[in-house]
Amino acid sequence: MEVFEEISPADFFYRNRDIAGFTNPTRAIYSAIRELVENSLDACDLYRIKPEIYLRISQISSRGEGPEVYRIRIRDNGIGVPPEAIPSAFGQVLYGSKYKLRQTRGTFGLGGKMALLYGQITTHSEAVIISSTGAKKIYEYHLRIDIQNNRPIVLKRAEHENADRWRGTIIEFSMEGDYTRAMPKVLEYLKQTAIVTPYADITFVDPRGRLYRFSGIDSAMPKPPTETLYHPHGVDVETLNRLIKSTRARTLEEFLKRHFQRIGDRTARAFLEYAKFNPKRDPKGLSPEEVVALANAMKGFDFLPPDASCLSPLGEELLEAGIRKELNPEFVSALTRRPSTYSGYPFIVEVGIAYGGGVQASGGITLYRFANKIPLLFDEASDVSWKVVNNLIDWRRYKVSPDMPVAVFVHICSTKIPYKTVGKEFIADRPEVEREILNAVREVARRLSLYLSKKEYAERERRK
Amino acid sequence: MEVFEEISPADFFYRNRDIAGFTNPTRAIYSAIRELVENSLDACDLYRIKPEIYLRISQISSRGEGPEVYRIRIRDNGIGVPPEAIPSAFGQVLYGSKYKLRQTRGTFGLGGKMALLYGQITTHSEAVIISSTGAKKIYEYHLRIDIQNNRPIVLKRAEHENADRWRGTIIEFSMEGDYTRAMPKVLEYLKQTAIVTPYADITFVDPRGRLYRFSGIDSAMPKPPTETLYHPHGVDVETLNRLIKSTRARTLEEFLKRHFQRIGDRTARAFLEYAKFNPKRDPKGLSPEEVVALANAMKGFDFLPPDASCLSPLGEELLEAGIRKELNPEFVSALTRRPSTYSGYPFIVEVGIAYGGGVQASGGITLYRFANKIPLLFDEASDVSWKVVNNLIDWRRYKVSPDMPVAVFVHICSTKIPYKTVGKEFIADRPEVEREILNAVREVARRLSLYLSKKEYAERERRK
Ligand SMILES: Nc1ncnc2c1ncn2[C@@H]1O[C@H](COP(=O)(O)OP(=O)(O)OP(=O)(O)O)[C@@H](O)[C@H]1O
Ligand SMILES: Nc1ncnc2c1ncn2[C@@H]1O[C@H](COP(=O)(O)OP(=O)(O)OP(=O)(O)O)[C@@H](O)[C@H]1O
Numbered sequence: 001m002e003v004f005e006e007i008s009p010a011d012f013f014y015r016n017r018d019i020a021g022f023t024n025p026t027r028a029i030y031s032a033i034r035e036l037v038e039n040s041l042d043a044c045d046l047y048r049i050k051p052e053i054y055l056r057i058s059q060i061s062s063r064g065e066g067p068e069v070y071r072i073r074i075r076d077n078g079i080g081v082p083p084e085a086i087p088s089a090f091g092q093v094l095y096g097s098k099y100k101l102r103q104t105r106g107t108f109g110l111g112g113k114m115a116l117l118y119g120q121i122t123t124h125s126e127a128v129i130i131s132s133t134g135a136k137k138i139y140e141y142h143l144r145i146d147i148q149n150n151r152p153i154v155l156k157r158a159e160h161e162n163a164d165r166w167r168g169t170i171i172e173f174s175m176e177g178d179y180t181r182a183m184p185k186v187l188e189y190l191k192q193t194a195i196v197t198p199y200a201d202i203t204f205v206d207p208r209g210r211l212y213r214f215s216g217i218d219s220a221m222p223k224p225p226t227e228t229l230y231h232p233h234g235v236d237v238e239t240l241n242r243l244i245k246s247t248r249a250r251t252l253e254e255f256l257k258r259h260f261q262r263i264g265d266r267t268a269r270a271f272l273e274y275a276k277f278n279p280k281r282d283p284k285g286l287s288p289e290e291v292v293a294l295a296n297a298m299k300g301f302d303f304l305p306p307d308a309s310c311l312s313p314l315g316e317e318l319l320e321a322g323i324r325k326e327l328n329p330e331f332v333s334a335l336t337r338r339p340s341t342y343s344g345y346p347f348i349v350e351v352g353i354a355y356g357g358g359v360q361a362s363g364g365i366t367l368y369r370f371a372n373k374i375p376l377l378f379d380e381a382s383d384v385s386w387k388v389v390n391n392l393i394d395w396r397r398y399k400v401s402p403d404m405p406v407a408v409f410v411h412i413c414s415t416k417i418p419y420k421t422v423g424k425e426f427i428a429d430r431p432e433v434e435r436e437i438l439n440a441v442r443e444v445a446r447r448l449s450l451y452l453s454k455k456e457y458a459e460r461e462r463r464k
Numbered sequence: 465m466e467v468f469e470e471i472s473p474a475d476f477f478y479r480n481r482d483i484a485g486f487t488n489p490t491r492a493i494y495s496a497i498r499e500l501v502e503n504s505l506d507a508c509d510l511y512r513i514k515p516e517i518y519l520r521i522s523q524i525s526s527r528g529e530g531p532e533v534y535r536i537r538i539r540d541n542g543i544g545v546p547p548e549a550i551p552s553a554f555g556q557v558l559y560g561s562k563y564k565l566r567q568t569r570g571t572f573g574l575g576g577k578m579a580l581l582y583g584q585i586t587t588h589s590e591a592v593i594i595s596s597t598g599a600k601k602i603y604e605y606h607l608r609i610d611i612q613n614n615r616p617i618v619l620k621r622a623e624h625e626n627a628d629r630w631r632g633t634i635i636e637f638s639m640e641g642d643y644t645r646a647m648p649k650v651l652e653y654l655k656q657t658a659i660v661t662p663y664a665d666i667t668f669v670d671p672r673g674r675l676y677r678f679s680g681i682d683s684a685m686p687k688p689p690t691e692t693l694y695h696p697h698g699v700d701v702e703t704l705n706r707l708i709k710s711t712r713a714r715t716l717e718e719f720l721k722r723h724f725q726r727i728g729d730r731t732a733r734a735f736l737e738y739a740k741f742n743p744k745r746d747p748k749g750l751s752p753e754e755v756v757a758l759a760n761a762m763k764g765f766d767f768l769p770p771d772a773s774c775l776s777p778l779g780e781e782l783l784e785a786g787i788r789k790e791l792n793p794e795f796v797s798a799l800t801r802r803p804s805t806y807s808g809y810p811f812i813v814e815v816g817i818a819y820g821g822g823v824q825a826s827g828g829i830t831l832y833r834f835a836n837k838i839p840l841l842f843d844e845a846s847d848v849s850w851k852v853v854n855n856l857i858d859w860r861r862y863k864v865s866p867d868m869p870v871a872v873f874v875h876i877c878s879t880k881i882p883y884k885t886v887g888k889e890f891i892a893d894r895p896e897v898e899r900e901i902l903n904a905v906r907e908v909a910r911r912l913s914l915y916l917s918k919k920e921y922a923e924r925e926r927r928k
């Protein structure tokens with residue numbers, strides 16, 4: 001006979017932590033660092049704070065055999081975490097502030113907890129969270145995660161006076177890991193982060209005491225992404241039911257205008273006429289069949305496309321500057337495409353191409369991938385950008401041969417990135433996204449081929 | 465200011481359903497079918513029941529535009545679900561009977577629910593579950609999932625007399641989908657299932673009324689996999705703490721023998737001496753630091769390797785017969801490797817190679833992948849088997865050129881398959897697993913090259 005049990009989400013991700021990117025001590029160090037850095041960058045970016053992040057990894061014991069144990073400490077000058085939210089933000093899986101329709105690095109309510117959870121199961125030590133939102137107090141929590149019940153255990157709580165009105169968050173915990181093996185990827189992650197967030201000031205001290213400084217440039221902060229409303233094309237019966245349940249709108253017309261983006265009086269009435277609903281009906285009075293009919297009609301009606309002004313792209317200037325600073329290429333060109341949509345979510349594709357100079361020839365195109373300003377460093381062969389760059393573009397048409405030093409950068413920003421994995425390693429090949437990347441890469445490839453033609457012509461002229 | 469919220473695991477997998485393999489109407493049909501078939505096969509295999517599965521998909525409406533709506537009905541003769549467990553088994557995410565250390569197709573407590581959830585959010589209709597464990601009653605439940613609270617809503621419950629002592633489960637629900645696009649993959653999935661479960665009798669009726677019958681051969685059922693104990697090398701502090709908390713053992717020596725596999729008196733004492741613990745101590749009396757020390761010592765000590773007798777491999781005979789039946793090749797050879805382990809989990813790699821006959825030349829090696837008797841049909845380029853077959857083996861050494869019709873089959877069975885995704889699409893390249901697959905494929909490649917040499921020699925002899 002089968003024996004049935006339920007497990008908590010913390011237990012699920014504990015048992016399946018490789019699905020969240022915590023496969024082994026080497027990968028765990030990388031994943032812990034990226035999850036913490038992404039949290040700190042979100043805490044700054046979203047509030048137009050120029051990020052100052054200090055990350056230190058120190059080796060605290062060598063057991064001789066088996067993986068090393070490290071102490072990880074990260075400090076940021078972000079918005080801070082309100083004291084009542086701290087225990088759950090860091091001790092409850094599937095809890096966070098990024099479950100909105102907003103372009104953020106965070107999306108699952110899981111990443112920071114996975115780092116602390118991995119630390120806890122390998123070292124049995126507690127996590128220390130110190131944070132202030134800039135008010136009179138600084139709050140200090142010592143936490144453990146009760147994995148089986150998915151809730152934080154507060155081991156200690158303290159309040160300190162905040163004389164300087166410091167605002168930010170400090171996280172400190174221990175974990176097993178293999179920094180030596182992880183190092184190349186960790187440094188690459190920080191370097192690529194500096195390309196797409198050049199205004200961020202990141203200081204990193206590694207277990208050997210080496211200091212790496214990624215100085216933030218003194219440019220204006222990009223405008224932060226904003227929360228947006230649903231677009232009717234992204235709505236299913238479940239979402240519609242939830243909106244109906246919580247709405248204060250008394251009529252269908254009001255309901256549409258209030259809960260969906262870019263629906264005014266005219267569009268609302270035109271749609272309801274198309275869907276054959278009386279605009280004055282109470283949304284809460286719809287029968288289940290009517291809700292299904294409404295959801296289907298929403299998918300079929302020709303609404304204005306999603307408003308992408310809620311997004312915060314890099315911009316061509318910033319992307320080119322970041323590529324120049326990182327690779328010092330002979331030629332670089334960046335392109336920000338016009339907004340597009342998939343399944344009702346707005347997204348923007350931005351690409352850059354670099355040739356020569358510091359770009360290494362690698363027997364093919366070197367691909368740099370970013371999503372919502374996060375560098376993606378693993379599983380590139382499964383990513384939609386890889387498919388475009390390696391299978392869908394004929395580079396010879398652009399005078400590019402495999403032995404030439406060419407790098408392609410792809411950034412996608414959206415209110416919902418179609419990650420295929422919980423570890424945010426690669427992006428699904430949604431047709432609309434694939435098409436956008438293809439058209440964008442074709443355009444910058446064309447610009448490179450123009451440059452190469454001019455260069456070839458100039459070369460021949462010189463030899464005459 | 466950030467606004468914090470928690471979401472339920474059902475809500476998490478609803479929002480991120482593409483992570484679970486429910487990306488679009490085409491893929492959703494495939495995923496729903498595979499999740500249901502795998503549940504039915506588990507319900508039979510685990511109890512040495514020769515599976516008889518009836519799967520029917522009927523089209524229930526054409527909305528003209530947008531995806532079709534189908535009614536899906538599956539019936540098996542498996543062990544059935546006890547009535548008190550039915551609502552949660554089909555209406556609560558992260559609930560199931562496969563959270564044990566046992567080789568099963570199911571592992572996450574999620575798959576069946578994802579199919580029903582997808583049906584619910586696209587059609588707003590209820591799921592019907594009818595099941596009996598062979599006792600006097602048959603139980604019928606009409607369910608919905610309360611996604612935000614992750615709990616089943618029982619809309620209707622009925623009991624019927626079970627005069628024939630029928631035992632099994634029937635699931636019926638509606639979902640949006642694109643069967644036409646999904647069909648090739650669905651049929652391929654059923655065909656490959658027939659290769660590795662040839663004793664299963666599967667009847668499938670598609671929306672056009674076409675009937676596909678995969679007749680089960682009349683062979684003995686393989687011995688079912690059994691539940692096993694933890695191996696000390698697979699234990700971390702969290703698991704150890706849970707075992708200590710729930711143990712009835714009064715001494716450390718007793719604790720080890722009771723909760724871990726292959727530890728007898730001598731091993732227990734030798735280990736405790738190595739780890740410097742008094743064998744008579746009460747495990748519940750250990751301090752947190754001592755638990756950490758014990759966990760680390762367990763990882764370092766040279767215990768007997770995990771007992772793989774709990775596993776249920778295909779066997780070379782069955783695998784060869786399945787390949788023959790499916791591909792009718794000119795040459796076929798199968799190999800079941802000796803058990804191996806990764807992170808304390810036992811696993812067995814089995815491979816097959818087929819050449820000529822019905823095997824199509826495809827410009828490379830055609831790769832068939834299986835894990836715990838599940839066919840894996842997506843993302844092959846990310847899979848460890850793909851890496852081995854395409855990057856780590858020099859086929860020319862075995863007289864195989866890319867234009868030849870060669871197929872390689874890889875099956876891995878284990879108490880824990882290292883899937884990289886919740887959708888069970890591909891397997892991580894754990895070094896121990898990669899090494900086993902590499903050695904296995906080399907062996908069958910060697911056998912093929914022998915055959916090809918003999919054939920070449922015979923050819924030349926004939927021409928003389
Ligand atoms: N350094 C920080 N400063 C401010 N808030 C933070 C910080 N780190 C975490 N948080 C808060 O804690 C929440 C949970 O973080 P966590 O990393 O677990 O999930 P997430 O970032 O929301 O999503 P993801 O799993 O995709 O990372 C965040 O949503 C954020 O509100
Ligand atoms: N056809 C069936 N016959 C008997 N029991 C079933 C059947 N389908 C589901 N179950 C029971 O319901 C539980 C939940 O199934 P579900 O598919 O959601 O998760 P799982 O199979 O345990 O794991 P996975 O998510 O990997 O499929 C199973 O563990 C099993 O006990």
Ligand SMILES: [Mg+2]
Pocket residue numbers: 035038039105106107110111112
């Ligand atoms: Mg995060």
Ligand SMILES: [Mg+2]
Pocket residue numbers: 499502503569570571574575576
């Ligand atoms: Mg299942």
